[in-house]
Amino acid sequence: MRNREAKMSLSDTIRKTFVPIHREGYPFIAIFAGATLVLGLIWGPLFWIGLILTGWCVFFFRDPPRVTPIDDRLVISPADGVVSSVGPALPPPELGMSASEMTRISIFMNVFSCHINRAPVRGRVSLVEHRPGRFLNADLDKASVENERNSLIIESPHGPVPVVQIAGLVARRIVCWAEAPGELAMGERFGLIRFGSRVDVYLPAEATPRVSVGQIAIGGETIIAEFGGEKAAPIVRIS
Known part of the structure; x- marks a missing residue:
């Protein structure tokens, strides 16, 4: 029982920490990530700039669940x-x-x-x-x-x-x-x-x-x- 509760707690923590990404964003994230690797090969500091931009791209396409009040008024x-x-x-x-x-x-x-x-x-x-x-x-x-x-x-x-x-x-x-x-x-x-x-x-x-x-x-x-x-x-x- 304790193991199952621990697994459920870990699962809830992961869901709360990592917001789902909408599939529309996958191609853009892949492009940003690929460009980051190329930039890193050209000049090391550019890798970190690209990594920040890739993180922003992931953040942009987040699709968090929402609790909507259902009332026609x-x-x-x-x-x-x-x-x-x-x-x-x-x-x-x-x-x-x-x-x-x-x-x-x-x-x-x-x-x-x-x-x-x-x-x-x-x-x-x-x-x-x-x-x-x-x-x-x-x-x-x-x-x-x-x-x-x-x-x-x-x-x-x-x-x-x-x-x-x-x-x-x-x-x-x-x-x-x-x-x-x-x-x-x-x-x-x-x-x-x-x-x-x-x-x-x-x-x-x-x-x-x-x-x-x-x-x-x-x-x-x-x-x-x-x-x-x-x-x-x-x-x-x-x-």
Whole structure:
């Protein structure tokens, strides 16, 4: 019994220490590792620089498990990062939605954020649309209009919720596994962006934001909005 408990304890420790790596990252990690070995043969100090960069690449493609609150009244953050904007905005025109503004919540991911994207609500994916564009800093507001992006509409219990993956200054590749028609569960992985980017969520007027600009959000866990809640603005304390 003690041996089994010791093995279980060791297994739990390993799982907590070594975060899973998404398979999308394997080719890049292999390239970084191979380049590190070559650089080491050229000049010893370059090996250590390459080793640090390889470690960063492994860290970038981490895919940690998340505990998602399952409640149709809630909207969950689609990504790890900083809340860069909360306010009214028009959804991308290629989605063919009405010209009415929706509440947009933007999550900006830097090169150290976990870049796995997760569904903020559950529902049927009715549309997936890719649009080429520029690669401006994703933290800029105009990036929503000018940058390359991939948009999808999730038909949630409270109406259509557009989710937009936006490429950034360094990002050159948007990956989306969701297909239309298809189903997504709340918190389910649907894509990632390489390397530094943003995800916008557009919500109906009935949704009340529960985050503020500058707040850190955890993809699949942080509640960013709520349906049916009071419209009072959240209290923010900066310390």
